[in-house]
Amino acid sequence: MSVRVDWRQSVAFTGTVLKYLAVTMLVPLAISLLYGEDIVTFLVSIAVTVSIGLTLERLSPDPDLGPREALLFVALSWGAVAVVGAIPYMIAGWGTESALGHPVHALFESMSGFTTTGATVTDEISFARHSHALLLWRQLTQWLGGMGIIVLMVAILPEAAVNGAQLIESEAPGPELQKLTPKIAETARLLWLFYLGFTVLLVLILLVLGQTSLAPNMNAYNAVAHGFSTLPTGGFSPQAESIAAFSPAIQWVIIPFMLVAGTNFALFYLLLQNDYAAFLQDRELQAYLGANAGVAVILWGLLFTGSAPPLELGGVTQGALENSLRQATFQVASLLNSTGYATSNFAQWGNTAKGVLLFAMFIGGSAGSTGGGIKIVRWLVVFKGIRRQLFTTAHPSAVKPVRLGGQVIDENAVTAIYGFTLVYLLTLGVATVVLLLDAGRVGLELTVFEAMSASLATIGNIGPGFGFLGPFGSYTDFPHTSKLLMIFLMWLGRLEIIPVLVIFTGAFWNE
Incomplete structure (x- = not known):
């Protein structure tokens, strides 16, 4: 059998994504200059990221993505941005007692950020242990990953817009892409404008409240940082106590924005x-x-x-x-x-x-939102499918399509939703067992409930679990093998499993 996937084109396009990712590092670099912290960290990170991106781009000067190359590109780009995004953590933590200095921990934190999971491997979230620039990079990775890096590339790069529909379908959460305009690039720009607009609105409200007695510790830095992590449903906070560090007024304000983030932006x-x-x-x-x-x-x-x-x-x-x-x-x-x-x-x-x-x-949230999980629309279709099965069992000759909002759902879409839900739950179950076995190998006390919550929190891109994984805890006690598994689960969950798993099949690579 001959290999029919031109991986060079996918890798070259991934290089383009990394090149533009370096531009976003200018934001924490500006903060590092403002506070006089970690300047070298971000200068080196930008230089390394640009070098990697330009090197990969040379593999194919004029990339033209086919259907399978597009799938490979989406999976590779999300893995690559997490690897490159870990560089600032490793440099800043080098030679210190920071947990983020370890490569596995840095990759975990970076993947958690870009996939908007919000799980952490550090118990040291404070400005005493980490610079303002590094913590803002942690927040910014979530904002970049929320609406989607590929959606952003389709919005700003003409060459990405050629395959834009398939690229966005492979990345966007939910069973289908809802085009807002005839041109996919315009749809991508609209989605990002909605996303940006709600982020700016939240930041402004937090800034205004911070000037009153209702929110005494909500300064400009915290306002921007929490704007960067609320709309992407990320959950990272530069405060060790998360939103509990702020007044009830701030908590009430954030609630509707979390609901907006879980709504289909279309x-x-x-x-x-x-x-x-x-x-x-x-x-x-x-x-x-x-x-x-x-x-x-x-x-x-x-x-x-x-x-x-x-x-x-x-x-x-x-x-x-x-x-x-x-x-x-x-x-x-x-x-x-x-x-x-x-x-x-x-x-x-x-x-x-x-x-x-x-x-x-x-x-889970809605399809087309920044929320994770199985998604509301899939549960609706699953429950309607179960009801149809019960009905047709009693009336074998009846023809009863699955309808949602008065519209008939295509049977291929129904089958795909069944398949996704089954694979999701199966992966969750297997990961739970593996985490329990790995914890037993190193003598870590882990209950079934805690292991399940860890699996669900990572594949569902949720973040906190239960027990020592609670909202003020961390994943640092897990062995590195378990952390690597959960890094993979976060990658799977953000791309909704299939675009990642398919590249590990022989059918994907062969004619």
Whole structure:
């Protein structure tokens, strides 16, 4: 059999992505100059990244991506940006006690950032241990990965727009691409403009609140940093206590922006067209908002009546209406769409409350959003498919298509959704077992619940888990082999499994 994939073209295009990634490092470089910290770190990182990018570009001066080359390019580029994004961590941590100085830890943190997972391997999140520039790079990686690096390339590079539809389909979360305009490059630009606009709006609101007594510690740096991690549903924070470090006013402000981040960004185009009815009648949006509200109400009831420890442990005051409502609403909005922020240590809540949060983690955001997980639209199709199967079992001669929002779903799409959901759950189960075995090998005490939450938090790009993986904990205690597995899971989850797994099959490479 002959190999039919021209990998050189995919690698050359990956070099182009890395070259432009170096441009984004100018942002933390400017911060390093402002604070006089880690200047050499980012100068060297930029030089190395540009050199790698230009070298890879030379493999094919005029790349022309076919269907399989496009798939390979998407998978390679996400792996490559994580590797290159780890360079600042390794340089800054070299010769210090920082956990990020280790290559595996640096790659974990970088992959977690770009895939908007928000899991961390360091317990040292503070300006005393890390520079303002390095922590802002950590935030910026999430913002770049949120709407998608490939979507950005399609928006700004004419050569990427040629294969733009397939590139975005391979990268974008959800079962299908929703074109807003006839030209895919215009669609990519619109998506990024919506994303940028909401980010700027949140930063401005946080800046204004920071000038009042409602948010005394919300300065310009924190406003920008949390704008960079809220809209991509990332969850990183330069504060060790995450959003718990800020006032209730800040927490209430961030909630609607997390909900926006988990909404299909293509729907906001309907608002620009003044088609409010179509926006409000979207079946996935209704299910997404309904799931958030329903799970939050259940959790609020548990917290209000005392299913969580008192304030000094879990951050919840039993019987306090505003406190318990805010904690429930925030944590559900954060975990359901995979943001991973925290306003309290939910790892210390009661088992029933933790069970509700685990359920929320399985749901996921909307297709076309920056949220992770299986996605609301897939669950809708799965449940409708189950109902159809029950109906046709009772009425074998009936023809009953799966409908969503009054529209018939193509049977190939239904089959693909079944397949994705099965592979997702199977991968989750296998990863859980492997993590348990690897933990036993090194003597790490890890419960099944904690192992499952670690697998789900990484493949679902959620971030925090339970036990020592809670919102104020880290993944540092895992052996390096487990961390490498979870790096792979984050890569799989961000690209929705298939575009990564397919490149490991013989059928992909051979004629």
